[in-house]
Amino acid sequence: MDKVLEVDQLTKVFSLGNMLSRVRITATDHVSFYVKPAEIFALAGESGCGKTTTARMVMGFEAPTSGTIYYRGERAARKEKVWLTRGTQVIFQDPFGTFNPLRTVDSYFFETVHNYRLAGGKKEAIGLIDQKLRAVGLSYDEFSGKYPSEFSGGQLQRISISRALLTNPTLLIADEPVSMVDASLRMSIVNLFKKLKEELGVSVLYITHDLATAYYVSDRIAVMFRGNIVEMGPVEQVLMDPKHPYTRLLRESIPEADPNKRWSGVVKLTELEQQEYLRQGCRFAGRCPVFMEVCRGQAPADVQIGDLLVKCHKYT
């Protein structure tokens, strides 16, 4: 089976504090997953779960402590950056922060065309840019010469995606692409990913804390908690019938847009984030409703149940 991206045993350790009181936090702990061609893979979790650290390593902004990343079967570190970024493009969280407010938006497009030598002349470049803008529902005429402040957040995010498409990437890495976009325009971005997947065969690594859109758009999902992937598998199985108690808690905590399904029961909130990171054994043990003695001392191993991968002592 082909894999566009494969991450193998990726680990990142951060040191906090000074020389005398050093704390070592394992932000991602032997994380392994892969993305297939023409697939939307969601990496979901709360803030501080290590999903952004994982993404930063995949994007090459951060060197992993150990573990390897393979792009289309080849080891990332051995390849030069142009090769890497041509096939993999990134969409960032904040569309207003992506673009310099003092530069026109089209200058970014010409810069990308220039950097990757995608077109022979200006005319060809404009044709290419127009074609990519049409893929996201905009056109060259309505955007040339304009500044970022002249667009809405949703439009800017679509422009950002369209710029990423210039190099004909096989993989888009989208780090929280809809969290800063207005709720009423959110679906237009998410639908766009679906369309790109179906029409152009682009794979998307969709990093999000929003399980509702993850359910709507993705094929497979991995749920992260304090540096570990606790559950991974087809999105229907993971979100409709969660096995891991943490996934269950997450799933129940999403406010459903239905006044008949209000929350009942009291939720136990996290202690200090750092405490959970440093916890021996299962890191969810402090809040787990089905806590057992073994959870305290020993970290659970991955258990394969059908297509599903669960990290919990309940199933060992």
Place this chain on the structure above:
Amino acid sequence: MSQTILRTEQLKAFYVLDVYGTQKVVKAVDGVDLDIRENEVYGIAGESGCGKTTLLKALAAAIEPPLRLIGGKVIYRVATGDEVNAEPLSLLSMPDAAVDRYLTDGEIDVACLSAEAKRRLRWRYISYVPQGSMSVLNPVAKLKDTYRDFIESHVSGKTRRDAFQLAKEHIVELGLPLEILDAYPHQLSGGMRQRVTIALAALLKPRIIIGDEPTTALDVVVQRGVVQLLKEIQRKLENTIVLVTHDMGVQANIADRVGIMYAGKIVEEATTKTIFDEPFHPYTQYLISSLPRFGDKSPRESVPGSPPSLLDPPSGCPFHPRCPHTMDLCAEQMPDHVRLDASHRVACWLTGAG
């Protein structure tokens, strides 16, 4: 039906800006009628830049330039004869006896209040949890000092020890850990800071709590904790919560009634159940139907087009350029509110009014 505690009449609050000699007017709140009752959670929803925060500022009587009150009224019902409300009244009339003159049927127009009277009403009658309230706490003071400052400036005749005792009891009551009193704000997580800010706003048992996006930017589990806290406060104090959030899931979970705001106007208002089950206004319909739901992967559409600019809103009904059912009349005239039933009102020409 319980009594009205806060209402507005054709409220208009505009930002008047002077840019290089030309005047620009941002019509952030444009003719809003609200009728918020005792012991309810009233939700206000709408996309960003539709005037939600400005409306809250007007409700909390916190209008400062460049925001100006152009027309209409914000009215508090401060006296109803029962004991709970007698206190704000005495608070009001003590410093300036003139206030009595403006009081009709226990209601008072906020514009008549002096700065001192407003100050006295704040936190005891109405409290406001602003947006990004995680950063409102003083970063160089321990939380117990923040609590003490707060109590000393709003409650007279409390000693230091009493104030500390009051803060302690309050925190235990709301299920927050006591150690936070000895912590600095930066030592707490965002969710904990948010909950402390909400707890602080509820400390003096105000009749109305206004919350501006209190759960935005929080994780889902923490968000649930914050909603839980708000519900708990509301249940204990039996007061009114006005909650602004664009997250319809949160609205469905906590609000009793929801008002949908679009371009500075309330376009639809109904009980939460009606809003979700039978939305009438095309904008509300889009909002509800675009929400992803579990167990249903059918395609969802966003509202077409882009949000309007409040600097130059479209003529007539502001939604008409994006509306699938637009008629000639829509571009010409803003429809009035039509009542579909006792609690459901909507401003749309499709109701057949006009």
